[in-house]
Amino acid sequence: MRLERLLANMGCGTRKEVKLLIKSGKVAVNGKILRDPGAQVIPGQDQIVCNGQAVEYRKYIYLMMNKPAGVISATEDAKDRTVLDLLDPQYRHKGIFPVGRLDKDTEGLLLLTNDGPLGHRLLSPKKKVFKTYYARVQGQVTAADREAFRNGIVLDDGYRTLPGDLNILSEGPISEVEVMICEGKYHQVKRMFLALGKQVLYLKRVAMGDLVLDPRLRPGEYRELESEEIQRLTAVTE
DSSP: OBHHHHHHHTTSOOHHHHHHHHHTTOEEETTEEOOOTTOBOOTTTSOEEETTEEOOOOSOOEEEEEEOTTOBSSSOOSSSOBGGGGSOHHHHTSOOEESSOOOTTOEEEEEEESOHHHHHHHHOGGGTOOEEEEEEEEBOOOHHHHHHHHHOOBOTTSOBOOOOEEEEEEOSSEEEEEEEESOOOTTHHHHHHHHTTOEEEEEEEEEETTEEOOTTOOTTOEEEOOHHHHHHHHHTTO
């Protein structure tokens, strides 16, 4: 791999910034200063130091974020803050993207990674990776609503959703529920309840497959996944 590419992928800066670091003698490979950005290195084998700090090569990065309301699930936006804006600089130049999207006002579990194949599998309806949400809904949610979720609900555009699960936690003028779906249509949970004549007041994703949101993460906080969590996430798509 080209030296400049490896350093950029590992969050040492943009391609332009990395080139300047290399040309100014701030990068050493196996104890020898290299000034050629195009020099070929072997990831994971060559010992690389940038600005006095050892660079650990990792092909893929996996982050769990507790997405706050008011932030959009995108890599860039001209108007709104994105989830990437919440990351430390060391992660912003690694090709990381959010796996799927949560609505701007929806909170909760969001996986961010640069592992494109895994992200695709997690979002594919064929893999049936269920996403679990906690919701507060205006109106009394009933057993009939639960049955409707099991059968799939026709949305406002005529699309019938795949079967989902609805667990009623509490009933009343404002009901609390847990929803499990394996799709990610635009505003899907909200539109499913809207088709049943009810409005979602609050929505939070709490799990994706076997990956459960870490309760220690406050809105806007994130952490890298542990190896066991990565293995479970990978296994659920196989």
